[in-house]
Amino acid sequence: MGGNMARNHRLLFDELMAVRRDAEPWVVDHQPIAVAAADDKIAPSDIADAAARAATLFESEGVGVGDRCVVWLDSVVDVLVVVSGLSAVGAVPILISPTLDAETVGHMLAPTTGVDRVITTGARVASYAAVGDGRRLDDWSVQAGRVATMSPRTAPAVALPDSAPYVVTHTSGTTGVPKLVEYTRAVIDYHGYLRALGHRVFRMKGYSVFALSPSHGATVVALLFSLRRNSPLILLAGTDPVTVSRIVGTWRPTFLETVPNTYMVWEDLADAGVFRSVRWFYATFDVLHPATVQRFLRGSGRKFAAFFELYGQSELGAISARMHVKGFSRSRERSDLGRRMKGHPVGRGVPGVTRIRIVDADGAKVSAGTPGRIQVRTKALFSTYPNRPEAARAGRSDGGWWDTGDWGEKDRFGRLTLIDRQVDRVSTVPSSIAVEDLLLERMPWLLEVVVLEQNGRIVPVAVTREGAFDENAWREAVADLSGFDSPVVVDFASLPKTATGKIRRSVLAARIADVSGSPASTK
Incomplete structure (x- = not known):
């Protein structure tokens, strides 16, 4: 990527094909199926080669433009290989969390049209076969062996309109069967551009740790912007403190992104100085308790370590952001109790990216300081729920506003406070x-x-x-x-x-x- 951050619009397959053969190794805490790790290390060029061969395999099997294929795997590396290979031939990967059971996945896919096959491995092959929905079921541990025998694709990814679907992930499923979330090529490109821009503006260098679900949209974006910025990665599939301490201590990353739940589990590691090399902490998906933020900032050896707390959703990406800086973040314990009980401050909307408004039950905008439904307008909005299109339509209102399902308030300075999920009040x-x-x-x-x-x-x-x-x-x-x-x-x-x-x-x-x-x- 050029010094002026010009948009190149390449997505995962084409970015992988541009990887240098001498690029710094990526680090993993597990053994992927498609690409072998040696001493925790994988060459990015080997991942690119596997993706190019996977594209040839999928094309030989008749996979083409618009075909929806489920990717239900454990390793982010395997997901990257499969997603890149599928998207190279114009197919649309549907990423499913390895934590979901076959019955739930069956319910998610039942209303969804155009799903041609399910790619998974291990015990999930037999468990999904028992669902009996007639879809083709491929064992990735077998397919990966065939990938190695294929010639690598030499052509770029199939050219498609920006409005074409690129990847499908799913919501958390906190209130029932998870909804599938479809993103267009333009939206994924935009998310990748924003993250790469932030990486450049803050002059982030060195290894980045991602401990994220292999099925989440944030993972796709993390891989994309890291490839665009030639940023070496540490991809963690587990939270084991011994393994995390060894890998982080060896490779001394400067950036860490994971979910609030994992930050909580790793608090003792932060106290022990395991993350002393990290300058930038990044969390989204859910609110993060202030005490957790402070423990990680104190555990960093960097003078001005920063913790980015992002309030976001699968449908939108980041909605608002709040930055905590080591030594400058005031403890909320000293705040008035009544003020503290109002909710969790989540910062301001991302400038030039998101607009936020608060509305009442009838959809009318309310005045500053009045609680109501949080609605957002952004270019980064998802396109639909393939298994719940009526819910996607219901969440939209005139003017392109999306109802987040959250309850909050915004003050006259634009600062947003999250009160609760509307269903959790x-x-x-x-x-x-x-x-x-x-x-x-x-x-x-x-x-x-x-x-x-x-x-x-x-x-x-x-x-x-x-x-x-x-x-x-x-x-x-x-x-x-x-x-x-x-x-x-x-x-x-x-x-x-x-x-x-x-x-x-x-x-x-x-x-x-x-x-x-x-x-x-x-x-």
């Missing part, structure tokens, strides 16, 4: 998110707190980092808060989560109801 406190932030800051020995509502009272679900739950410390921490029942203490592993680590509150509420005998709810 509770009647007993202004914001369950704000209460969770407050409790975790007051009780750092807790790993997670989820606020639910039951019979007009707050039912907190708590997870300790280690050891027994400290009831005396809990009572002291909630002394100035009213309407709290005794907490339900659970193991972290037992919390129902999505592929990106979001807590499935409705599922958790049902489980708590089974324990207590009364229905817990998030409204």
Whole structure:
């Protein structure tokens, strides 16, 4: 990419084909199927070669323009090879999280037209065969062997209009069966351009760590902008502290992007200085508790380390951004309690990218400081839900505004506060998110707190980092808060989560109801 950041509009396959043979190695914590890793390292040129051969294989099997093919794999490297190979011949990959079971995937695909095949591996081959929907089922561990025998494609990717679909991912599924989310070529190109621009503006150099679901749109964008910027990558599939410490300590990355849930799991590693080389931390998908942000900033050895907290959605990408700088971010514990309970500050809209407004139940814009539905207008909007097109239409309003499904308020300076998901709102406190932030800051020995509502009272679900739950410390921490029942203490592993680590509150509420005998709810 040139020094003036000119748009080249190349997507994954063509960017891979432009990789230099002497490019710095990528680092992985696992063994992909299509490309062998040696001592944790993979040559990007080997990934490019596998993608070029995969394109030849898919074309020989009759895959062509507009064909939808499910990619249900574990390794980001394998996903990159398959997605690049499919898109080279004009097909549209549908990325599915490896954490989803075959029955759920079957429900997701049932209303979706034009899905020709499912590419997966391991036990998922047999489990999806049992679904019996008649789609072609390919075992990637077998196909990868055939890929190695193919001649690499030498032509560029098939030229298609900017409005043509490029890739399909899916929502978290916090409230039910995940919705498939389709992005056009123009939207993926735009996301990649914005991230590459930020990489250049902030003069980011060195290795970047991505610990993301292989099925998420953010992963596709991360791979694209990293290729455009010739940025060497560390791709982590797991969160094992020993492995993470070894790899991060060896390669000393300067950038880290993962989901809030993983940041929470790695807090002790941050305290131990494992991420001391990281200057830039980046989180999206879900709100991140302030105490977690501060632990990572303190754990960085960089004088002006920064933590980018992005509020976003699968349908839009980043909506707003808030930057925390080491030594300059004021603790919210010193803020007025009433102000803190209003919600979680998520910054301002991304200049030149997103416009944000707050509307009432009838869709009328409300004044600054008045809570309401958060709506966004952006060029980065998805095109449709292939399995729920009626829901995609319902979320749009006149003028190109998209209803996020979130409840919040915007002050007169344009600063946005996230109060709750519209379906998760509770009647007993202004914001369950704000209460969770407050409790975790007051009780750092807790790993997670989820606020639910039951019979007009707050039912907190708590997870300790280690050891027994400290009831005396809990009572002291909630002394100035009213309407709290005794907490339900659970193991972290037992919390129902999505592929990106979001807590499935409705599922958790049902489980708590089974324990207590009364229905817990998030409204």
